[in-house]
Amino acid sequence: MLWEWLVMPQGLKNTPATFNRCVTHLLRSVRDFAPSYFDDVFIHSRAVDEKSEVEMHKEPLRRLFALMRKHKLYANLKKCIFGASEIPVLGCLVGKNGVRPDPGKVSVINEWPTPSNVKELRQFLGLATYLCKYVSNYAGKIRPLSQLLKKDAAWVWTADCQQAFDAVKQGLTEAPILAVADQDRPFHVVCDASDFAI
Known part of the structure; x- marks a missing residue:
């Protein structure tokens, strides 16, 4: 007797990569307006001429659903979000104005107590680094904190450490909205280099 999986089994170490490759391959014809990330598909569109955003x-929804039906891919309607002007994607909110950090994650960082040991500092930096693209000169700001993580470094929470800790919190509170690049306008690439940060 021969057994065949009807769905992707849980627990195999290559399951996520195999599934992601399959979905990406099957949906490649719609990736211009419906990029995918593992089992999430994000459809975006703009109002043009005299048609509304909904129209x-x-x-694109019809094209995606037809493709999913053709390849026997199914969506859980309870997890679907339709007609939203902004959607949560990987800890950020993506909308027509650009990308911004999830306010829930920012509030967790702002309420974070001052670390009292290396483990707590690593936890804080782990979450903050996930959103570091919103903080100007992030690597430079966390330098005093990074020094505490070095091997055999003594745990001494200095005024510089507190200032760096507060600067990261402040930077996320004032985080900019990262806009989609307008390909019709000129680009200026600015790089800031130093001995300890980029």
């Missing part, structure tokens, strides 16, 4: 959004 413009219907055609």
Whole structure:
């Protein structure tokens, strides 16, 4: 007797990569307006001419659903979000104005107590580093904190450490909205280099 999986089994170490490759391959014809990340598909559209955003959004949805039906891919309607102006994606909120950090994650960082040991500092930096693209000169700001993580470094929470800790919190509170690049406008690439940060 021969057994065949009807769904992807849990627990195999290559399951996520195999599934992601399969979905990416099957949906490649719609990736211009419906990029995928593992089992999440994000459809975006813009209002053009005299059509509304809703009218413009219907055609990409139809194309995606037809493709999913053809390849026997199924969506859980309870997890679907339709017609939203902003959606949560990997800890950020993506909308027509750009990308911004999830306010829930920012509030967790802002309420974080001052670390009292290396383990607590690593936990804080782990979450803060996830959102570091929103903080100007992040690597430079956390330098005093990074020094505490070095092997055989004594745990001494200095005024510089507290200032760096507060600067990261402040930077996320004032985080900019990262806008989608306008390909019709000129780009200026600015790089700041130093001995300890980029």
